[in-house]
Amino acid sequence: MAKKTSRQSAVKPSDAVTSGSTRDADQGTKALVLDQSEVLKAMMAARKGKGRDTTPSEDERSGEETGSDEEDEEDDDDEKSGDEVEEEQESDESEGSSSSGQRRGVKRSRSASVESESAPTSPARQVSRVHETTSRVKLASTTTSAKPSTSKNPFDTPKAPSHTTFASLGLSQPLINALGGINIKKPTEIQSACVGPIMEGRDCIGGAKTGSGKTMAFALPIVERIARDPYGIWAVVLTPTRELAYQLTEQFLVVGRPLGLTTVTIVGGMDMMTQARELEARPHIVVATPGRLCDLLRSDGMSGNKLGRVKVLVLDEADRMLTQTFAPELSYLFSQIPSNRQTCLFTATVSDAIMELANKPPAPGKQKPFVYRVESDTLTVANLKQKYLFIPSQIRDPYLHYLLHHPSDDIDRALRAAPKPKAPPQKKKGRRHQEEDEDEDDSPPIPSTIIFTQRCATAHLLHLMLNNLDIPSVPLHSHLTQPQRLQSLARFRAREVPILVTTDVGSRGLDIPEVAQVINWDCPRRSDDYVHRVGRTARAGRGGVAVTIVTERDVELVQRIEGEIGVKLTELELPEEEVLEQLNTVSLARRMATMEMHDSGFGERQATNKAKAIKRAKRDAAAA
Secondary structure (H helix, E strand, O other), X not given: OOOOOXXXXXXXXXEOOOOOOOOOOOOOOOOOOOOHHHHHHXXXXXXXXXXXXXXXXXXXXXXXXXXXXXXXXXOOOOOOOOOOOOXXXXXXXXXXXXXXXXXXXXXXXXXXXXXXXXXXXXHHHOOOOOOOOOOOEEEEOOOOOOOOOOOEEEEOOOOOOXXXXXXXXXXXXXXXXXXXXXXXXXXXXXXHHHHHHHHOOOXXXXXXXXXXXXHHHHHHHHHHHHHHOOOOOOEEEEOOOHHHHHHHHHHHHHHHHHHOOOEEEEOOOOOHHHHHXXXXXXXXXXXXXXXXXXXXXXXXXXXXXXXXXXXXXXXXXXXXXXXXXXXXHHHHHXXXXXXXXXXXXXXXXXXXXXXXXXXOOOXXXXXXXXXXXXOOOOOOOOOEEEXXXXXXXXXXXXXXXXXXXXXXXXXXXXXXXXXXXXXXXXXXXXHHHHHHHHHHHHOOOOOOEEEEOXXXXXHHHHHHHHHHOOOOEEEEOOOOOHHHHHHHHHHHHOOOOOEEEEOHHHOOOOOOOOOOEEEEOOOOOOHHHHHHHHOOOOOOOOOEEEEEEEOOOOHHHHHHHHHXXXXXXXXXXXXXXXXXXXXXXXXXXXXXXXXXXXXXXXXXXXXXXXXXXXXXXHHHHHHX
């Protein structure tokens, strides 16, 4: 393998210039909403921004009628506007550079200067304070919605005091007791900042790193307010993926069930009639993906009455929600929800569409939303060890096999999978079998690992290959049925298997605290995808390792990601001779996995549905 020579420096995000502002006298007395027309305009404006990658990936098409491979079409073929768009992407080899030039560019010398940006002078900077003290927060500027904004503009959100408690935030004792039952004793920074304003009825835009407690930042005030004045349907929470919707439902149930609140999940891939009956029962909280919720409302002539009294709308993973992918569904849902609702946006990566809303002057009689972003020079947590492994694309398999069996020393010991119990003593064996048993006993346990790929077929192939190598794993991608996907997540969470092989469906919001390692089999195409992938580990103060496999086509991608996240990846070197000793064994396992996929007809149903959608679109175009 060719040795690397130089490595260009990555440019860290610019420092912010911050400023304070004055408090409005009539704060809290006016209706505070994000106007739906402003939201849609922001999404359109972000599409026209400089530097945007305007070529949508196959996963960024909404609804089953588009024929997207990302969408599970478990329902009838005639069902319109599918369930929701999953976060998976096709490989894009054109974004890489030539093999020889890229190899020389992987090791780069780092020499970057950090420049301060001047704060904008627009009057729109003036926003109202919530607390008595004046403080500052850094937010990203408007550049492109395809990646997180790294330059920061001033907002006058108060800095969360370190001594804040849940009681001081206004939460009732039953809710505090429910939090104690899941070992949550003290609010995080994003919770300390946002719970109060949401309790007061203010619109809120919150940005914080993965694993910082953003979900509870909006769940706690919603549950508290519903408990004081319960009726259904009180709040609607929208998410981009099904798995995240189920996770949010679980968290609402944990804190809301002791208070008698009801929550339902409306996602694709599940029985539509059952979901319609659940929605008809008017639960207090609806957690949904936009596509399926739109389908249910459109199929019922009384849909306007169902959501006619909604007080709070939450967009989780707002950077992904405020894209053209979900624009038709969001436009329809905004028309069904009262215009004087409270709107909350939360994300780990602040995009252009969010910045458009944050910077837009308020409508007459309204205040700007409360905006808070946890200050940091980087987009990833400090206790995450980020590495890259530079190898030819043809020999990734044996390197993956070696990496799983020889995990990094940086992985927290507590996060390593528990060793298998020793088998009871058996009859005396020959010398060769005794040596094999000793080798197996000496091998370290495989840590809890998530492997990310760009395509469904790649994820399933790696899953089968690892199983053929006696490495237990489960797959997670959009070609599986929803029950299969939930089962895979449940087994991985319960640590029945150490490996989860997934597409970007599993990168958004999933909270699996004991993930020790993330491996990017395919290099992410955008920095926000990278941030969300590696954010599955090193959560809640724990340590973790993220390893990105860099091939000859990925050098420019890695350089761009490093510059945007403000972190330089360190090289991971593995003993090449030891790795290639298993080349034949791993190659045989891959061939067997390929045959299994062919025999099972993997992807045939999705290809058929896609062909039907294309034919339907042509027929509609001809009729028009």
